Amino acid sequence: MAEARAGRDRGDRGGRRRTRRAVGALLAVGLCAAALAGCSATGGKRAEDRAKRLAANGSAVNTPRWTFAMVTHSGAGDTFWDIVQNGAKQAAQKDNIKFLYSNSDQGDQQAQLVQAAIDQHVDGLIVTLAKPDAMKAAVTKAVKAGIPVITVNSGAEQSRQLGALTHIGQDETVAGNAVGDELNARGRKHALCVLHEQGNVGLEQRCAGVKAHFHGTLDKVYVDGTNMPDVQSAIEAKLQSDPSIDSVVTLGAPFAPTAAKAKQEAGSKAEIDTFDLNAQVAASLKDGTLGFAVDQQPYLQGYEAVDLLWLYRYNKDTLGGGQPVLTGPQIVTKDDADALLAYTKRGTR
Structure with a gap:
């Protein structure tokens, strides 16, 4: 009798130990599953929130918010550059880019503005080279600092010499x-x-x-x-x-x-x-x-400059094969005026 009870006691203790191990294993599995579910939910929530923010900003991409600076030789009141900016801003919104613009029609001052962009550690730089001699040192410095540079509008001949990725504009x-x-x-x-x-x-x-x-x-x-x-x-x-x-x-x-x-x-x-x-x-x-x-x-010049910088940052893509990407010339006359008026009034042509 005593031996039988002792056997039953040993059996009960062994069963309880097995039960505790099984329950522990189930709890561990449950905790892991809960943890995984929690992480997944958190990650999904963050991704969803980011997507909502991008959509609210009008962005079509899910890439870092890089900063691109455009520095031109525009003089005061030159509406041509408003159109260039409109294109650049549209592309910047689409590409989730912080866009900075500055200008001076004095070559030395334009070079100083490029230096200011370098000091801000921008992720990309768009410049005009209407006065290439004044701009040469600053643009070369930007390239050496690892900032990708695209030239627009003027300076097609000097663009490649200074290390720019490409030039966008007309010859x-x-x-x-x-x-x-x-x-x-x-x-x-x-x-x-x-x-x-x-x-x-x-x-x-x-x-x-x-x-x-x-x-x-x-x-x-x-x-x-x-x-x-x-x-x-x-x-x-x-x-x-x-x-x-x-x-x-x-x-x-x-x-x-x-x-x-x-x-x-x-x-x-x-x-x-x-x-x-x-x-x-x-x-x-x-x-x-x-x-x-x-x-x-000009709208296309601004738009493509920002878009090509984004493509380079994202995927090291370039266009032109070392040659300028041409946006003109196109001769327009009275026959074209009606079609163009609507676009010019909204600032895109």
Whole structure:
């Protein structure tokens, strides 16, 4: 009897030990499962919250919020650069980018703004090279600091030399050639090229390109683009002194209406033509005040610059194969005006 009870006691203790081990194992499994579920739920919640924030910001990607800076040679009041910024900001919103913009039409000051961007440790840099000699040291420093650089609008020839990933814009010489061809097609014999910024290589290339293809005579006049009364009086004086001028070519959209006023005051019959496009130019094409315009699609320049920097940061992608990514030139006339007006009014053309 005693031996039987002892056997039962040993059996009960063994059973209880097995039961405790089984319960412990089940508890451990339960805790692990709970922990995993909790981690999964937390991670999922964080991802969901991030997706909601991105959607609220208009972002289409789930990448880090990099900071890109754009530094241009824009002068005060030049609406062309508003269109470039509109494109850049649209791409920045889509790509979850913090976008910074600064500008100066003085080469040394523009270089200082590039240095400021370097000091901020930006993740990408977009610059114009209208005055490449003044910008060379600063851009080279950015590249050496490991900041990917894209050049836009001006400086296609110097872009690769300074280590930029690519250049986005139109070839200014090719654009000038297109204007020369258009003037020939319109039967023009004597054109005046209006340069609104001293030392801007892009503007010089435009006039040189016109001259290379134009069969007639091409004169140049330099004006202070920040002083519209000066621009008008200089053009007016040229038209009054030489009635044979039958075409005035301005090198920026804001100067076309001023040239039209100068024409009227001088009593000239010259046609007014221009590089670049905005809402007023499109309207003037439609009503015949202007003959034609050269569209280089500035919105696209800003948009693609930001987007290509994002692609490089995300996937080391580049475009162009070492050659510029061209956004122009495109000659637009009265026939195109209606289609363009809506886009220019919203600031995208």
